[in-house]
Amino acid sequence: MTQPHAYSAAIDSYERGAATLRNAARGLSTEQLNTRLAPGTWSIKEVIVHMVDSDQAASHRMRRIAAEDMPLLVSYDENAFIARLDNAAMDANEALDLFEANRRFTARWLRTLEPAAFARVGIHTQRGKVTLGEILDIYVKHLDNHMVFTDGKRKALGK
Secondary structure, three states: OOOOHHHHHHHHHHHHHHHHHHHHHOOOOHHHHOOOOOOOOOOHHHHHHHHHHHHHHHHHHHHHHHHOOOOEEOOOOHHHHHHHOOHHHOOHHHHHHHHHHHHHHHHHHHOOOOHHHHHOEEEEOOOEEEEHHHHHHHHHHHHHHHHHHHHHHHHHOOO
């Protein structure tokens, strides 16, 4: 099946995000990855693990929208994940590998969908009605948004 033309660029961008996130960690020591530059901020490793968490939720939401009629998409508290889970103990390379595998898997199955599938709707508990196409766009931009902050953290660390 051919890629849906209207979403090919978004899917490609989504898949390339794995390399973008990996570059955010490139050349940093474990100590640098775990450094919080100020109280209330996240370390680069916490950003990486957050991206894994959010992408797993996003992939599940996208699959549900594609497969189910008007599924309920439940939000989660990302700050609780940072506060209550020991992300510093996580292996950054393992998290990056998982992120990459999930992005590759998700991009591949998104490419199998007919263009009409991207107009299918789910109900998010915070956003309300969202289409599959909108969710895809949200998660491309989500990574881009975090990379702005990660680039700043790298500069502050002298990288």
